[in-house]
Amino acid sequence: MWNSHDFSKAEKIFSENLRFRGSLGIDTVGIDEFREYADMILTAFPNLYHATEIVVEEGPQVAVYVTYSGTHKGKLYEFEATGNRISYSGASFFTVRNEKITDIKVLGDRYTLYNQIKPN
Numbered sequence: 001m002w003n004s005h006d007f008s009k010a011e012k013i014f015s016e017n018l019r020f021r022g023s024l025g026i027d028t029v030g031i032d033e034f035r036e037y038a039d040m041i042l043t044a045f046p047n048l049y050h051a052t053e054i055v056v057e058e059g060p061q062v063a064v065y066v067t068y069s070g071t072h073k074g075k076l077y078e079f080e081a082t083g084n085r086i087s088y089s090g091a092s093f094f095t096v097r098n099e100k101i102t103d104i105k106v107l108g109d110r111y112t113l114y115n116q117i118k119p120n
Contacts, residue, residue, distance in 0.1 A: 002050045005042055007035055015102040023090065023108035024077075044079075045070035045086065062094040068108065072117045079117045088112040 001007055010031050020028045020037065028034050042048060048070035056063045069087040072079070090108030094101050 002038075002048065005046075005048075007038055010035065013101055015097070015100045018101060018104070020104045020106075022106045023110055040076070043074040044072060044076035044081075046073055047071055060096050062096060064092045064094070066090055066092065068113075076117065079114075080119075082117055082119070084116055086113060086116045088116070 001009065001013070014031050014034065016031060017029060018031055018034055020026065020034050022037065026037050028037055048068065051067045051069065052064055053067060054063075054065040067087060067089050069085070072082045072084045072086055074081050088109040089112075090106055092107075093103075093105045095103035
């Protein structure tokens with residue numbers, strides 16, 4: 001979904017009460033709030049790509065290690081677009097119940113990201 005930038009199937013894979021906590025200080029509840037977050041991120045990084053490197057599943061829990069990459073072309077919080085390429089790693093932890101994702105926690109390397117988008 002992230003790599004295609006197509007969130008039209010969100011209702012099929014997410015619980016309507018999806019809780020999302022991200023490393024950029026985001027805490028959302030519900031699919032609509034998650035979409036708002038995704039729109040903000042994709043405005044800042046319109047070519048954002050998630051390269052999945054490791055997936056571990058145990059019961060209803062799934063852990064995914066990824067490398068994020070893209071180009072900073074829009075404002076992200078106080079950081080105006082720089083045109084810089086970014087690449088940093090992170091891990092996402094999903095809880096799945098009744099075949100839908102109910103909870104997502106993301107821990108990303110904010111230090112590396114911020115160093116790549118901060119003004120020179």
